[in-house]
Amino acid sequence: MNRRLEVTYVVRCPATEIDSRATALAIEQSVEMPLSAITDPAVLEEVVGRVERIAPAGDGCFAVTIGLADATIGTDAGQLLSMLFGNSSLHDDLVLSDVVFPAATAAAFGGPHHGIAGFRERLSAQGRALTATALKPQGLPAATLAALAEKLTEGGIDLIKDDHGIADQPAAPFAERVPRIADAVQSAGARSGHPTLYVPNLSGDLDRMRTQVACARAVGVRAVMVAPMVAGVATVHTLVAEHPDILFVAHPALGGASRIAPPLLFGRLFRLIGADAVVYPNAGGRFGWTIETCRALATAARAPWHGLAPSLPVPAGGMTRQRVPELLDVYGTDVMLLIGGALLDAKEKLVAATADLVAAVHRHDYKK
Amino acid sequence: MNRRLEVTYVVRCPATEIDSRATALAIEQSVEMPLSAITDPAVLEEVVGRVERIAPAGDGCFAVTIGLADATIGTDAGQLLSMLFGNSSLHDDLVLSDVVFPAATAAAFGGPHHGIAGFRERLSAQGRALTATALKPQGLPAATLAALAEKLTEGGIDLIKDDHGIADQPAAPFAERVPRIADAVQSAGARSGHPTLYVPNLSGDLDRMRTQVACARAVGVRAVMVAPMVAGVATVHTLVAEHPDILFVAHPALGGASRIAPPLLFGRLFRLIGADAVVYPNAGGRFGWTIETCRALATAARAPWHGLAPSLPVPAGGMTRQRVPELLDVYGTDVMLLIGGALLDAKEKLVAATADLVAAVHRHDYKK
Numbered sequence: 224m225n226r227r228l229e230v231t232y233v234v235r236c237p238a239t240e241i242d243s244r245a246t247a248l249a250i251e252q253s254v255e256m257p258l259s260a261i262t263d264p265a266v267l268e269e270v271v272g273r274v275e276r277i278a279p280a281g282d283g284c285f286a287v288t289i290g291l292a293d294a295t296i297g298t299d300a301g302q303l304l305s306m307l308f309g310n311s312s313l314h315d316d317l318v319l320s321d322v323v324f325p326a327a328t329a330a331a332f333g334g335p336h337h338g339i340a341g342f343r344e345r346l347s348a349q350g351r352a353l354t355a356t357a358l359k360p361q362g363l364p365a366a367t368l369a370a371l372a373e374k375l376t377e378g379g380i381d382l383i384k385d386d387h388g389i390a391d392q393p394a395a396p397f398a399e400r401v402p403r404i405a406d407a408v409q410s411a412g413a414r415s416g417h418p419t420l421y422v423p424n425l426s427g428d429l430d431r432m433r434t435q436v437a438c439a440r441a442v443g444v445r446a447v448m449v450a451p452m453v454a455g456v457a458t459v460h461t462l463v464a465e466h467p468d469i470l471f472v473a474h475p476a477l478g479g480a481s482r483i484a485p486p487l488l489f490g491r492l493f494r495l496i497g498a499d500a501v502v503y504p505n506a507g508g509r510f511g512w513t514i515e516t517c518r519a520l521a522t523a524a525r526a527p528w529h530g531l532a533p534s535l536p537v538p539a540g541g542m543t544r545q546r547v548p549e550l551l552d553v554y555g556t557d558v559m560l561l562i563g564g565a566l567l568d569a570k571e572k573l574v575a576a577t578a579d580l581v582a583a584v585h586r587h588d589y590k591k
Numbered sequence: 592m593n594r595r596l597e598v599t600y601v602v603r604c605p606a607t608e609i610d611s612r613a614t615a616l617a618i619e620q621s622v623e624m625p626l627s628a629i630t631d632p633a634v635l636e637e638v639v640g641r642v643e644r645i646a647p648a649g650d651g652c653f654a655v656t657i658g659l660a661d662a663t664i665g666t667d668a669g670q671l672l673s674m675l676f677g678n679s680s681l682h683d684d685l686v687l688s689d690v691v692f693p694a695a696t697a698a699a700f701g702g703p704h705h706g707i708a709g710f711r712e713r714l715s716a717q718g719r720a721l722t723a724t725a726l727k728p729q730g731l732p733a734a735t736l737a738a739l740a741e742k743l744t745e746g747g748i749d750l751i752k753d754d755h756g757i758a759d760q761p762a763a764p765f766a767e768r769v770p771r772i773a774d775a776v777q778s779a780g781a782r783s784g785h786p787t788l789y790v791p792n793l794s795g796d797l798d799r800m801r802t803q804v805a806c807a808r809a810v811g812v813r814a815v816m817v818a819p820m821v822a823g824v825a826t827v828h829t830l831v832a833e834h835p836d837i838l839f840v841a842h843p844a845l846g847g848a849s850r851i852a853p854p855l856l857f858g859r860l861f862r863l864i865g866a867d868a869v870v871y872p873n874a875g876g877r878f879g880w881t882i883e884t885c886r887a888l889a890t891a892a893r894a895p896w897h898g899l900a901p902s903l904p905v906p907a908g909g910m911t912r913q914r915v916p917e918l919l920d921v922y923g924t925d926v927m928l929l930i931g932g933a934l935l936d937a938k939e940k941l942v943a944a945t946a947d948l949v950a951a952v953h954r955h956d957y958k959k
Contacts, residue, residue: 254728256728257932263730263735266730270728294761295729295756301821302795309818313846313848359623360634361621361622362634362662362663386623387673387678428669428825452820479683480681510681511683564625567625568627
């Protein structure tokens with residue numbers, strides 16, 4: 224059966240040229256050669272991209288929907304990105320905006336093993352939003368990172384991740400820091416009576432990441448972070464498949480400039496390849512994303528979608544205690560607010576500041 | 592010793608704000624938290640990014656050069672991209688424009704094993720430009736691709752690569768098509784007396800690609816193509832290290848939208864991780880790149896650089912027989928012109944059209 228993905232690009236183009244542009248796009252993302260030179264009827268019928276729809280999108284742009292044959296992709300996540308946007312990424316006047324997958328294609332990729340429910344179960348946290356922070360800055364030795372993690376755990380935060388810049392550097396190599404930080408978090412969590420998840424950052428190639436996951440698992444850490452656009456989406460898809468007991472947190476590094484609409488890239492494609500949670504820039508933070516973009520991303524991550532588990536949205540950056548009520552009103556309970564620098568700025572009052580943030584989230588009145 | 596990379600971003604920013612923006616950028620690409628919350632003097636001194644220079648770049652932009660500590664990167668190619676542009680990719684008003692590496696850092700990454708000389712040696716081709724084409728369209732069965740490759744080889748082309756959309760699909764799986772195409776190319780090459788290189792396209796995760804390289808090598812194919820932004824740069828860096836006898840051709844898929852200046856991404860960073868050749872959009876082709884961008888890319892790929900082998904520039908797209916003289920005058924001899932669709936449009940006259948293109952390249956008079 225010849226199933227097609229419906230792929231929408233928003234193209235800046237004069238109305239007089241949009242028809243030929245749409246056809247060119249359909250060719251670029253499939254056979255990439257003049258149709259006149261193709262003689263195989265099966266290719267013409269089943270492989271060449273089809274212009275399904277062209278609609279005005281305002282502001283001198285058009286939404287062009289192309290039907291791309293599922294058979295060109297299979298379940299290779301890298302091939303998916305290539306066929307959706309490989310060559311078209313080289314045009315500077317279009318954005319990959321949306322993809323509608325056949326049910327069987329989405330199911331074949333699989334999505335998250337755990338999703339939001341996985342975090343709630345590990346944290347024994349139902350009916351409320353979740354909280355997270357990051358160990359910073361990179362360059363600190365493992366012992367200092369562990370001491371920091373201990374304080375954050377005492378404050379009652381749900382999740383502590385490595386700063387995404389902490390990889391395997393000499394200052395705090397993975398194999399040295401992860402056991403120390405895990406031990407500090409587990410001990411402090413036992414004392415506080417509240418579980419806190421530690422999420423180390425993976426780096427390197429697939430084999431290095433496998434070794435790192437094994438190292439983490441050996442000390443009871445069963446959640447990891449990875450940046451799919453850095454590691455390669457196929458790398459992440461494979462890690463998810465090989466480690467069904469692990470929670471995967473996706474970091475957006477290198478994904479911002481992709482000219483793939485953020486709700487699609489971070490909310491849907493990362494979810495498709497197995498991200499249980501997706502970190503992304505919070506509106507009003509250091510990055511210029513609007514609240515509409517953030518809402519759309521959270522919707523894409525969480526909405527019912529071909530039976531795939533929902534991914535936990537993790538807005539980050541520019542997060543402060545003061546913004547908690549506003550953000551929870553936007554996102555509801557199925558969200559994890561990530562606050563980094565603002566918390567660390569509390570210095571010797573870190574435990575109290577963490578506890579204060581956590582209380583604000585736990586006690587938020589959604590009915591107001 | 593604390594070595595620094597000098598990293599230049601071109602930032603669109605009012606002059607009244609550029610100082611604070613530059614400082615914010617230096618922090619974003621290093622410690623990613625308020626400096627006031629950092630107490631470790633070693634981190635402040637050695638890890639925090641340093642604003643080295645700010646210069647007007649015209650058109651409301653500034654070139655901001657930041658010194659980033661080499662110790663944050665090591666020789667992890669993924670970590671390199673993360674530290675250069677991980678979070679900053681999420682800002683839409685800046686471009687990563689240039690990176691000056693310490694000699695030891697560049698040497699540690701290693702660069703190409705073969706470079707331009709590797710192609711010349713395999714092709715017994717000195718003192719002239721090289722020619723390439725692509726097997727298209729995807730969806731054709733292996734036997735048809737092999738017959739096409741045979742004709743192109745008869746015509747005397749130097750290199751035949753898979754279309755980048757041909758991965759491991761049922762129409763022509765890697766393990767079936769590569770031996771058939773390799774056999775056709777080798778037989779036709781023996782008859783014509785002219786060696787032609789076949790370059791299959793790798794897909795999937797690192798393990799799949801290793802299997803594919805082994806399959807290719809087993810039938811005498813010692814050159815492969817891969818898209819580093821799709822596969823992950825660490826994946827490619829590892830493959831290069833593990834296969835020192837293989838020529839690696841880098842494809843630009845998914846790299847266009849990165850907001851990393853093309854000469855830096857394709858000419859320098861791909862070279863750094865080991866690409867012996869770099870395919871990129873030809874000026875005047877289907878993509879909007881200028882001839883200045885293409886020249887700068889070719890320069891970055893070929894110029895003397897910390898002892899790393901030069902990468903072969905492979906301009907592609909919109910290439911025709913008619914454009915050969917103009918392009919050879921731009922690029923000189925150390926270039927491989929990739930012509931795809933236009934050649935295939937010759938249909939039953941394919942061998943003659945190929946021979947005609949090849950002759951034009953071999954006979955080009957550079958002294959005019």
